[in-house]
Amino acid sequence: MRPILALALSLATTLALPAAERKVPMSLHDITLNTLDGKPQSLAAYKGKVVLAVNVASECGFTPQYAGLEKLYEQQKGRGLVVLGFPCNQFGGQEPGSAEEIHSFCQKNYGVTFPLFEKLEVKGPGQAPLYQFLTAKHGEPAWNFHKYLIGKDGQVIAAFSSKVAPDSPELKAAIEAALK
Numbered sequence: 001m002r003p004i005l006a007l008a009l010s011l012a013t014t015l016a017l018p019a020a021e022r023k024v025p026m027s028l029h030d031i032t033l034n035t036l037d038g039k040p041q042s043l044a045a046y047k048g049k050v051v052l053a054v055n056v057a058s059e060c061g062f063t064p065q066y067a068g069l070e071k072l073y074e075q076q077k078g079r080g081l082v083v084l085g086f087p088c089n090q091f092g093g094q095e096p097g098s099a100e101e102i103h104s105f106c107q108k109n110y111g112v113t114f115p116l117f118e119k120l121e122v123k124g125p126g127q128a129p130l131y132q133f134l135t136a137k138h139g140e141p142a143w144n145f146h147k148y149l150i151g152k153d154g155q156v157i158a159a160f161s162s163k164v165a166p167d168s169p170e171l172k173a174a175i176e177a178a179l180k
Contacts, residue, residue: 025133027154028053033130036087036099036116043130043154049080050178051150053134055088055122055141057095058105062145066110068166072175073114079179080152083114086130088122091144095119122146134159147171151178 025031028051029044043051054069073083087102089095097105099118106112120128123140131140134148138159147160149171158174165171 024136025129028130028133028150028156029154031130031133033120033128034118036103036118038099038118041115041117043084046082046084047154048152049082050152050175052081052083052175053130053148053150054083054085055131055144055146056085056116057088057091057144058097058102059094060091060144062143062162063094065145065162065166066106066112070110070112070114072166076175076179081175081179085112085114085116086122086128087116087119088141088144089119090121090123091141094144149174149178 029042029047032040032042035041052069052072054065056066057063069083069085073081085106087095095102102119103116106116120130122128122131123135127135127140134150134156135141136156138148138156141162143162145162147164149157149160151157157178160168160171160174
């Protein structure tokens with residue numbers, strides 16, 4: 001129980017600092033987040049895999065991209081691609097639900113099997129350490145379903161706007177190159 005308390009205090013202290021003063025993680029693999037069911041998950045578990053990190057929302061015009069993300073994950077997970085979903089309510093309040101509601105929505109409507117994490121902030125003064133890392137060289141998301149492609153080494157390769165669909169040639173080519 002004490003390690004969890006220490007982690008919570010450390011995170012609270014980090015988030016109390018202005019964004020400019022926070023220590024940005026050096027790699028995706030340096031970050032631990034809670035899954036949608038509240039369990040801590042080290043992203044170091046994805047070392048050696050290509051990761052597509054996406055800020056998701058259940059009530060967005062881009063929400064149907066869940067289907068394409070799931071299809072991409074199913075087609076490429078055997079080759080080393082992992083899609084990670086990060087619910088966010090910062091864009092138009094389009095992810096108002098609880099963790100249980102998000103999980104239920106994703107299962108019922110899109111059969112999502114890729115990992116989903118607890119809601120977090122992707123921009124602004126409360127920006128999560130994950131997004132401090134993702135946005136350091138590739139800019140903040142302008143809306144829901146913004147995608148960051150991370151290489152096997154845990155470094156961001158590219159970012160794609162919400163308008164770039166999961167089955168777009170541009171995204172597929174970038175994933176293919178990263179998987180090689």
